[in-house]
Structures are given as structure tokens and as C-alpha cells.
Amino acid sequence: MSTHTSVRGTTFLITGDTADVVAGTEGFYAEDTRHLSRWEFSTGDALRVLSAVRDRQSTSVILSPATPRNQDAAYSVFRDQALGSGSLVEEVRVRNHLAVPVAVTVEFRFAADFADQFELRGTGQFERPGRHTTIVRESGEVLLAYERDDYRKWTVLRSSVPAAYAGEQLSWTLDLPPHGEVPLRLEVLAGEGQRVPVSGEQPARVADVARRARLDVEEFVEGVDVPAHGWPELRAAVTAGLADLADLRVPAPGQPDLRIPGAGVPWFLTLFGRDSLITSMSALPYRPELAGATLRALAAVQGRVVDPARIEEPGKIAHEVRQGELSRFGQTPYGRYYGTVDATPLFLVLLGGHRRVAGDGMAIELESAARAAVDWMFHHGGLDEHGYLVYRTDGPGLVHQCWKDSARSICFADGELAEGPIAVCEAQGYAYEALISTAELAREVWRDPAYADRLTDRAARLRADFEQDFWLRGQDFVALALDGRRRQVDALASNAGHVLWSGILPDGRAQQVGKRLTEPRFFSGWGVRTLAEGQVPFHPVSYHNGGVWPHDTAIAVAGLARAGLTTEATHLAEGLVAAAGHQPGNRLPEVMAGYARAETPYPVRYPHSASPQAWAAAAPLLIATSLA
Known part of the structure; x- marks a missing residue:
């Protein structure tokens, strides 16, 4: 049934x-x-x-x-x-x-x-x-x-x-x-x-x-002018995604007037740092109010103290906020949980993006929150001590604090599991873009050129170090992470698409990585596999070690487009849009199996996939923007 x-x-x-x-x-x-x-x-x-x-x-x-x-x-x-x-x-x-x-x-x-x-x-x-x-x-x-x-x-x-x-x-x-x-x-x-x-x-x-529900959705969807490039299948996926985002708006904890993107059904209908931020970023050109609400909601629960029980630290952006019984009584750490290495830089990236779309107001309002987030990246986040954003793997709650947060997701090509402190590749890209974006705010909005210069210089050093330490020589690719012994975690993973999206790699390296993401080992025909086929830990029906996530593929599309690989970006986008066309109502699920399109003439849903899910709903919007 x-x-x-x-x-x-x-x-x-x-x-x-x-x-x-x-x-x-x-x-x-x-x-x-x-x-x-x-x-x-x-x-x-x-x-x-x-x-x-x-x-x-x-x-x-x-x-x-x-x-x-x-x-x-x-x-x-x-x-x-x-x-x-x-x-x-x-x-x-x-x-x-x-x-x-x-x-x-x-x-x-x-x-x-x-x-x-x-x-x-x-x-x-x-x-x-x-x-x-x-x-x-x-x-x-x-x-x-x-x-x-x-x-x-x-x-x-x-x-x-x-x-x-x-x-x-x-x-x-x-x-x-x-x-x-x-x-x-x-x-x-x-x-x-x-x-x-x-x-x-x-x-x-x-x-x-x-009727009330229908009007609420129609008000959110109508009047949004998303470029569909004469591509009716993309238009259908965009419309479906917007309707899902309308339904997934939830009141911010303690601020019921703010409606933010809840991460997804059934288990994630609440404020999620990374999910709400990436969703808001994807929808930013069309529904900037989502970004504004998300930024305010996350600033309100930004870390204030050092609390190891929930991995809270001053300036850190929360991973999730829960209101259920088990969270209320401390039987899980998720009442207000900070186990995420990437929400803090993504908060800064979204703040800079919101300013470019909607003006200086939010950047002025949240200046102190932004400065606290930067301080976290330098101090508790690891930029000062380790040179990179890092996370431990022995804290409460999640083992991994990047978007691939399942226990076996950060691994070597031979299947060995990485141990912390871990510097995952995409978090460094986010940090780079956060430093560049915040430097722009400091220079143009806060009128603090000395602070802007400090951030710009640190971003340049991070970029140079990243190319030196993460580049897999002979693979034309970037390492998934550096482990606690500074070894390159050499699994070929889709996280590289996020690296391209951030701009941390020089153009030549970025194009090499982008072309590899379109190879059959990665591209299933429906989307980019989270782990390239042929490696020991690859499994086509794995949450993070071989499945295809629509938001991950959309970010890869954006990354390829940024690297100037428009033809390759369009090729990936065509696969994902085709996958949407096979779904009821053109709704992309959270994750699909990594079977090749030649093997299954329809996309196969991962058995525990959330649907509707905010990242997946926003993926067609990001594609439309990236190919505009």
C-alpha cells in the first residue's frame, strides 16, 4: 500500500x-x-x-x-x-x-x-x-x-x-x-x-x-518571473517547486510572523540552518522575503555561549531548532542544536546576496550578527588554528556536520572512514565566499575598510592553500576532505560541485573538475551521483554514497555555469528536469537512486526520501537562474 x-x-x-x-x-x-x-x-x-x-x-x-x-x-x-x-x-x-x-x-x-x-x-x-x-x-x-x-x-x-x-x-x-x-x-x-x-x-x-490553502499558494507562486528559456519542462518543474515552497513555509521559532522554509516532510518541518539557507539562496532572485525571514530567524538563535552538549559556540549559526517532547526535556540534543560547520558561512553568503537583491537594510540590521559569525569562523570554526573550517566527529548528535551528515558519508576511495577534525571541501568554498561577500559589506555598507581588507586578504590565502592542499594530483579533481591527520580523503564526490559554486578554485582547475562531474561515473543521466561509481563505498541506493540529490545537482549546474562550462551545465540540467517530468506533479524528491538512466528509463526514488522537500523544490529555481 x-x-x-x-x-x-x-x-x-x-x-x-x-x-x-x-x-x-x-x-x-x-x-x-x-x-x-x-x-x-x-x-x-x-x-x-x-x-x-x-x-x-x-x-x-x-x-x-x-x-x-x-x-x-x-x-x-x-x-x-x-x-x-x-x-x-x-x-x-x-x-x-x-x-x-x-x-x-x-x-x-x-x-x-x-x-x-x-x-x-x-x-x-x-x-x-x-x-x-x-x-x-x-x-x-x-x-x-x-x-x-x-x-x-x-x-x-x-x-x-x-x-x-x-x-x-x-x-x-x-x-x-x-x-x-x-x-x-x-x-x-x-x-x-x-x-x-x-x-x-x-x-x-x-x-x-x-480554498484558503490554495489562495496562499497562488499568492506565493503568481507574479514570480522565472526564466524558463523556452523550456516548458523546466517551467513545469519551477512551478511545482514554488508551490512546494509555499506549503513548506513554517513560522520561525519564537517569531511566528516570520515564515521561513522548513526543510521537508516528514521529519524536517522546522528551521534548519543549512537547508533553510540554501533553499533561500536558490529562491533569492524571485522570493527574497524567504531569505530575509531566514536570516532574521537564524540571527535570533545564533550561538551565544560555549555549550558542548549542543555544540553551541558564540557566533555559530544553528543547525536545527525543535519543539517536540524529547527535545524539550533534553532527551535529544536537537532542541537547539549547532552541529553544522557550514551554516555559519552560508549565513554570511546569503546576507551578502540579499543585499545585492534587496538593498542595504538587512546588512545594516544584522551587522553585529555577521561580525559574530566571522569571529566564529576564525576562532571556534578553525580558520585560525587549522587554516580551514573543521568539525569534530565525536560530539553529540550527528557524526558529520556537513550536508552529507550520515555516519559513513565522509570516506576514502577504499571505504576507510575519515576521522576528525575534518575539513570538508565545500565548507572551505563557503568560507571563501563568505569572506569575500562580508568584505564587500564591510567596505560598502559598514564603512570599515580595514576590516574589509583583513577579510579579503584571508580569503586570498584560503584560496591558495585550498588549491595546494585539496587538489588530487593525477585525478583532475579535489579531495572530499582533509582528515584529522591532514590526509586527503580521496573519494571522488559530488561535493566538488559546491566547490565550483563558491569560486574558490582557479578557472583552469574549476573547468577540469566540472568536466569530470559530467562523466558517466558521476552523471547517472538523471543527476550527479553523490559518489562516483566504481569506488569501494559506492552504492546506487545509498543516501550519501551514490544516490542523486536534486539540490546537489542544481548546485553543480550553478558551479559549472560559473566556471564557464555552459554546455556541460545544460547537459546536467536536462537530466534533472527530465527526472522531474517523471514525478507526480513534477515534484522532485529529496534523493533518487544512482542507477544509470540507460539501466532504468525512469528515475528510482530512494526509499526513505522526504517529499516535498525544500532543497529539491528550490533546485529548478537555481537551474533557471544559473542558465539565464
């Missing part, structure tokens, strides 16, 4: 084919918490799906009793669902097909486990000593709650017609007139704290909730 996902900000719904929530990670979620772990419709008869139509805003499923071929069903059921911010609304219509009255009992079985998303991701076993309660209110509404100290989550179930309640089941007996139908409306509300919605209000209507 397949699953289907819809999203509105920090609220999302995963259902099966029948629009039920019955198994696995299916559920109705809000703010990192599952508010319904079961939502199962029944009439007492075995039902089959006649039709299922889903768009971004709503789901419509038609069901009927599974009768034998020579027997017509007595009735049909029409289920319509829509997702609001913190709410799920459903309308059920049962239609009688007979010339006599029919009574049909309709039931919804429900449960709310209030599970934290880290439990459901399978990242460990966690103790949750809170208390579950169920209260049936006077109006017939059901209030489900979970409390642990001052932490409280609740789910309210309400209906247009009072239900009979028994255990974890709501039921109604509907008297259907001959050839007539009876409607029923339900609403599920999710929230936290002591204040719950007042009792007795009528459920919202599916059409109204879907």
Missing part, C-alpha cells in the same frame, strides 16, 4: 490509499508531534476504493461495499479531506442508491499517541513518562491530551452531528432516504498548552479550508 502526504507549514498528514491512518508512520502531525496515530473509517462493510483524487490542498476518495460482480452496492461513501494549519477537516457523504430507506452506521476509530517524531524515525528508544487523558465534553467533542510536567499536547475531535462515543470510536447511524444522502462534517484540531478551543463550535468546511 502506498502512502500520501499533504502539508501546511508545520502541520502534515500521511495516509494510506483509503485516506485512513492505520499503520507505521502514518498520522496527523503538528510541531514535531503525532496528534492522530489512528483515523480509520468504517461502515461495518468491507469497502473498496472506486476513486481517489488528490491535489496539494485536498483529497477526495469514493468508496463502496465490496459486493460480488453480479450484485450492486446499496450505497457509496464520499470522503473529502483538507489540511489547515493545525487542523484536519473531513466531510463524509453517504449516498443511498436504492429506492427504499437505508440505515448505515458510520464509524471512525481514532487514537493519539502524541509520539515525538524522533521516536518514529527509529533513532532510538526513549522513555516518555507523561500521562494520557481522554475527556468527552458536553457537546460530544472528544479531548485527547498528553501531559508531562509543564508540557501539554492536545487533540480535539468535533463533528457536525453529535456522535456516540465508545472507547476509541465515534459512530453515527445515518438514516438515508431513497436515492438520497446524508452529510457529516468532522474536524480534528491539534495544539499545545492549557488553552483548548471552546466547545460546541461547528467544524470548518473542506471547501473553505482548501
Whole structure:
């Protein structure tokens, strides 16, 4: 059975084919918490799906009793669902097909486990000593709650017609007139704290909730003039990506008026430093407000102290901010977690880019945050001590603090795992561009030429050192990283595309690297593999050691274009755009398998791929800009 996902900000719904929530990670979620772990419709008869139509805003499923071929069903059921911010609304219509009255009992079985998303991701076993309660209110509404100290989550179930309640089941007996139908409306509300919605209000209507969602998306998408170069397939991918970005906007932690790109469904609908920054950068020419909101949100949670438990350091930009139970009580380090080496330079790169698009205002507002970020790069980040941005691999949370953050992703060509402190190649490119970009701000906005000269000089030294230390002689390529013993981590990896994007390599070297990225070992025909085929650790269905990430390929396209390899950049872009055309709604997934296009005439999705996902949604925008 397949699953289907819809999203509105920090609220999302995963259902099966029948629009039920019955198994696995299916559920109705809000703010990192599952508010319904079961939502199962029944009439007492075995039902089959006649039709299922889903768009971004709503789901419509038609069901009927599974009768034998020579027997017509007595009735049909029409289920319509829509997702609001913190709410799920459903309308059920049962239609009688007979010339006599029919009574049909309709039931919804429900449960709310209030599970934290880290439990459901399978990242460990966690103790949750809170208390579950169920209260049936006077109006017939059901209030489900979970409390642990001052932490409280609740789910309210309400209906247009009072239900009979028994255990974890709501039921109604509907008297259907001959050839007539009876409607029923339900609403599920999710929230936290002591204040719950007042009792007795009528459920919202599916059409109204879907209309509000549709208008919100249309307002975000319409009026955005993205060059598609007479390329209708790219135009379709851009439009799909913009719609996904509209749905993935989430309120910034502590700043609900700021809507920032959440990283993706199902596990990443929150502020993510690297993800939100790269997404905002890709969308910057078209939706600069995303960049402005992201910059403000990250500046608000910028590191202030040294806290090894969450790898916080003064000036450092956060990796992620969480609000679920396990984060709230310190059972994971991710409540406010700083395990990222690259978000800080990317923050500075985005700030400089935003200034070029939207003027000096943000650069003036965030000057102190920018200077603190630069200080972090020199001191805690490692530029002073190591000559490069580095991260340790023995801290809490993630082993690797670059975009390839899985435990086996930074490795040698023979499969040996790299040990820290690690200087990964793309982080040095980001640092180079951050220094150049911030020097421009210092010189032209902050009127501090001495500071600008200091940053420019350090950028030049970093560029020279990088070419000397990272260049793989005889490979015409750059090392994936330097390990803790300053050895070149010699796996041929797609991180090199990010290096080209940053401009840290001289033109001749950049063109050599760019041409290698288009070779069959790297380019699957759909996109750039994260690890070139033929190396010991390569696996085509690996998250970071052989899969194809759309955002990674789009960055490679931008890097090749920057290096003057327009033909090669277009070749990569054509593969990724073709992959989008094979996806429902032209939506690129987070990651695809690294099988060759000649082997699979359609792109194969990685089994745990997030979708929709912000990087992937923004990838067509970056391609359109890069090839303009």
C-alpha cells in the first residue's frame, strides 16, 4: 500500500490509499508531534476504493461495499479531506442508491499517541513518562491530551452531528432516504498548552479550508518571473517547486510572523540552518522575503555561549531548532542544536546576496550578527588554528556536520572512514565566499575598510592553500576532505560541485573538475551521483554514497555555469528536469537512486526520501537562474 502526504507549514498528514491512518508512520502531525496515530473509517462493510483524487490542498476518495460482480452496492461513501494549519477537516457523504430507506452506521476509530517524531524515525528508544487523558465534553467533542510536567499536547475531535462515543470510536447511524444522502462534517484540531478551543463550535468546511490553502499558494507562486528559456519542462518543474515552497513555509521559532522554509516532510518541518539557507539562496532572485525571514530567524538563535552538549559556540549559526517532547526535556540534543560547520558561512553568503537583491537594510540590521559569525569562523570554526573550517566527529548528535551528515558519508576511495577534525571541501568554498561577500559589506555598507581588507586578504590565502592542499594530483579533481591527520580523503564526490559554486578554485582547475562531474561515473543521466561509481563505498541506493540529490545537482549546474562550462551545465540540467517530468506533479524528491538512466528509463526514488522537500523544490529555481 502506498502512502500520501499533504502539508501546511508545520502541520502534515500521511495516509494510506483509503485516506485512513492505520499503520507505521502514518498520522496527523503538528510541531514535531503525532496528534492522530489512528483515523480509520468504517461502515461495518468491507469497502473498496472506486476513486481517489488528490491535489496539494485536498483529497477526495469514493468508496463502496465490496459486493460480488453480479450484485450492486446499496450505497457509496464520499470522503473529502483538507489540511489547515493545525487542523484536519473531513466531510463524509453517504449516498443511498436504492429506492427504499437505508440505515448505515458510520464509524471512525481514532487514537493519539502524541509520539515525538524522533521516536518514529527509529533513532532510538526513549522513555516518555507523561500521562494520557481522554475527556468527552458536553457537546460530544472528544479531548485527547498528553501531559508531562509543564508540557501539554492536545487533540480535539468535533463533528457536525453529535456522535456516540465508545472507547476509541465515534459512530453515527445515518438514516438515508431513497436515492438520497446524508452529510457529516468532522474536524480534528491539534495544539499545545492549557488553552483548548471552546466547545460546541461547528467544524470548518473542506471547501473553505482548501480554498484558503490554495489562495496562499497562488499568492506565493503568481507574479514570480522565472526564466524558463523556452523550456516548458523546466517551467513545469519551477512551478511545482514554488508551490512546494509555499506549503513548506513554517513560522520561525519564537517569531511566528516570520515564515521561513522548513526543510521537508516528514521529519524536517522546522528551521534548519543549512537547508533553510540554501533553499533561500536558490529562491533569492524571485522570493527574497524567504531569505530575509531566514536570516532574521537564524540571527535570533545564533550561538551565544560555549555549550558542548549542543555544540553551541558564540557566533555559530544553528543547525536545527525543535519543539517536540524529547527535545524539550533534553532527551535529544536537537532542541537547539549547532552541529553544522557550514551554516555559519552560508549565513554570511546569503546576507551578502540579499543585499545585492534587496538593498542595504538587512546588512545594516544584522551587522553585529555577521561580525559574530566571522569571529566564529576564525576562532571556534578553525580558520585560525587549522587554516580551514573543521568539525569534530565525536560530539553529540550527528557524526558529520556537513550536508552529507550520515555516519559513513565522509570516506576514502577504499571505504576507510575519515576521522576528525575534518575539513570538508565545500565548507572551505563557503568560507571563501563568505569572506569575500562580508568584505564587500564591510567596505560598502559598514564603512570599515580595514576590516574589509583583513577579510579579503584571508580569503586570498584560503584560496591558495585550498588549491595546494585539496587538489588530487593525477585525478583532475579535489579531495572530499582533509582528515584529522591532514590526509586527503580521496573519494571522488559530488561535493566538488559546491566547490565550483563558491569560486574558490582557479578557472583552469574549476573547468577540469566540472568536466569530470559530467562523466558517466558521476552523471547517472538523471543527476550527479553523490559518489562516483566504481569506488569501494559506492552504492546506487545509498543516501550519501551514490544516490542523486536534486539540490546537489542544481548546485553543480550553478558551479559549472560559473566556471564557464555552459554546455556541460545544460547537459546536467536536462537530466534533472527530465527526472522531474517523471514525478507526480513534477515534484522532485529529496534523493533518487544512482542507477544509470540507460539501466532504468525512469528515475528510482530512494526509499526513505522526504517529499516535498525544500532543497529539491528550490533546485529548478537555481537551474533557471544559473542558465539565464
